[in-house]
Amino acid sequence: MSNTIIDGLRERISSAMTLNQSVGIMLPGNNYSDLTQALFEFIYSKPKTAWVYVTITNPYGDIVKKFGNMLDKGNIKFIDGISRAAGIYEINPNCTFIESPAQLEKILLEIMSAFRDLENDVQKYLVIDSLSSLLTYNNVSLVTEFFTHLSNRTKLEDIHSISLSIEEEMEENINKILYLKSNKIIKVRESFI
Amino acid sequence: MVEDGSYLYNEAQEEKNGEKTPDSLHEKCKTGIEELDRKLSGGIPVGNSVLMVGSSGSGKTTLSMQFLIDGARNGERGVFFTITEPLFKLIKNMENFSFYDKKLIEEGKVNIIDLRIISDRLGLDTEKYTVEDVNALLDVLKDIADELNVKRLVIDSITALCYRLQSKEMIRNFIFKLGASLASMDCTSILTSEVPPNEIKYSQYGTEEFIADGIIFLGDVNRRGDIIRTLQIIKMRGTAHSRTKSAMSISSKNGIELAPLLKSRE
Numbered sequence: 001m002s003n004t005i006i007d008g009l010r011e012r013i014s015s016a017m018t019l020n021q022s023v024g025i026m027l028p029g030n031n032y033s034d035l036t037q038a039l040f041e042f043i044y045s046k047p048k049t050a051w052v053y054v055t056i057t058n059p060y061g062d063i064v065k066k067f068g069n070m071l072d073k074g075n076i077k078f079i080d081g082i083s084r085a086a087g088i089y090e091i092n093p094n095c096t097f098i099e100s101p102a103q104l105e106k107i108l109l110e111i112m113s114a115f116r117d118l119e120n121d122v123q124k125y126l127v128i129d130s131l132s133s134l135l136t137y138n139n140v141s142l143v144t145e146f147f148t149h150l151s152n153r154t155k156l157e158d159i160h161s162i163s164l165s166i167e168e169e170m171e172e173n174i175n176k177i178l179y180l181k182s183n184k185i186i187k188v189r190e191s192f193i
Numbered sequence: 194m195v196e197d198g199s200y201l202y203n204e205a206q207e208e209k210n211g212e213k214t215p216d217s218l219h220e221k222c223k224t225g226i227e228e229l230d231r232k233l234s235g236g237i238p239v240g241n242s243v244l245m246v247g248s249s250g251s252g253k254t255t256l257s258m259q260f261l262i263d264g265a266r267n268g269e270r271g272v273f274f275t276i277t278e279p280l281f282k283l284i285k286n287m288e289n290f291s292f293y294d295k296k297l298i299e300e301g302k303v304n305i306i307d308l309r310i311i312s313d314r315l316g317l318d319t320e321k322y323t324v325e326d327v328n329a330l331l332d333v334l335k336d337i338a339d340e341l342n343v344k345r346l347v348i349d350s351i352t353a354l355c356y357r358l359q360s361k362e363m364i365r366n367f368i369f370k371l372g373a374s375l376a377s378m379d380c381t382s383i384l385t386s387e388v389p390p391n392e393i394k395y396s397q398y399g400t401e402e403f404i405a406d407g408i409i410f411l412g413d414v415n416r417r418g419d420i421i422r423t424l425q426i427i428k429m430r431g432t433a434h435s436r437t438k439s440a441m442s443i444s445s446k447n448g449i450e451l452a453p454l455l456k457s458r459e
Binding site for chain 2: 099100102103104105106108109113137138139141142144145146149
């Protein structure tokens with residue numbers, strides 16, 4: 001893992017989030033771990049903001065193992081849509097476990113419920129990790145519809161959002177919606193970092 | 194009249210020929226479920242009897258209890274008549290929900306009454322009712338509601354009550370008497386109705402829906418082996434309402450919640 005890549009990614013996330021409410025990040029699969037590292041470093045550097053991180057790619061337990069040292073600010077809550085489906089029955093007050101990544105409506109409800117619990121004056125951020133992982137368990141039109149509903153709700157509630165997608169796993173229709181619903185798209189290319 | 198493909202204005206509005214919306218004609222009784230109240234343009238019209246239809250485990254009891262507890266929190270006393278579950282079991286289940294408030298029960302703001310105990314005290318056969326038994330039971334229900342001055346009433350379930358009647362004719366007569374009795378009370382009521390899973394019918398005996406001012410159907414859809422709970426308002430007299438099917442979630446933290454049901458099919 002290169003520090004230059006991670007620093008560069010963190011920089012790009014930071015400037016994109018300063019100027020835009022919704023940011024889509026499209027990246028090649030081999031940059032995924034660098035990007036999540038950069039993302040958690042960014043979240044760690046913003047202790048006065050509130051984050052809800054929806055993980056469909058890696059189980060919450062795995063995230064804690066890798067990034068646990070960056071999760072102690074108390075500014076991030078997780079919604080894990082993958083552990084239960086994989087037969088992992090963990091209970092943690094910092095994470096809401098969804099029965100299955102196909103329960104998109106439940107994910108939507110839990111996201112809004114997590115934000116509802118926060119104070120009004122705190123800046124709110126949502127991470128969807130990732131749209132491409134949702135496609136493993138749902139068809140394209142369902143994910144498109146889910147993302148459309150989610151984007152509309154987050155915009156109405158003044159929630160900033162970052163949506164990840166792995167290029168190799170994406171479908172054209174979802175890319176279109178990601179472009180349409182995001183104020184800014186970051187395409188991760190090592191040459192640009 | 195259909196607005197936006199999903200909202201219906203019913204007879205009440207049509208009768209008024211557009212002079213008033215149904216929402217302005219009726220005072221509303223909030224269910225305590227934000228999204229459902231929004232779908233009902235504010236809540237169930239006060240005085241309505243609503244049939245809450247669903248199969249076992251669909252959330253009828255939870256929704257009804259949330260309705261009563263929310264009312265009690267807002268100063269409206271309620272009564273829950275159960276005939277399907279023993280009191281201790283019902284309360285034990287409800288204790289899992291954060292909306293449940295033991296104090297409201299202890300203070301008599303929500304009253305939970307086991308109809309089998311009442312039947313027993315009246316000397317009735319708790320498994321089989323005669324016409325006289327049913328009349329006696331209805332009188333007691335009305336007396337309790339009047340005496341407690343309840344604004345919200347739940348019978349869980351009307352199906353289990355009818356099951357104790359011996360003929361279709363008795364069931365029909367009971368349903369219509371119950372309807373008349375509820376109409377004379379100054380309260381908003383929910384009658385739960387059990388139907389077999391995956392069947393689009395509103396009652397077991399085909400009569401229950403005729404006394405209801407509203408029907409709310411709790412169903413489910415199967416998505417790749419995941420059962421998604423759904424809620425749909427089939428009818429509700431006296432208010433504009435959505436008829437769109439919603440996804441429904443039951444959680445200990447938030448009780449019943451609704452989200453848009455994703456329409457795309459596999």
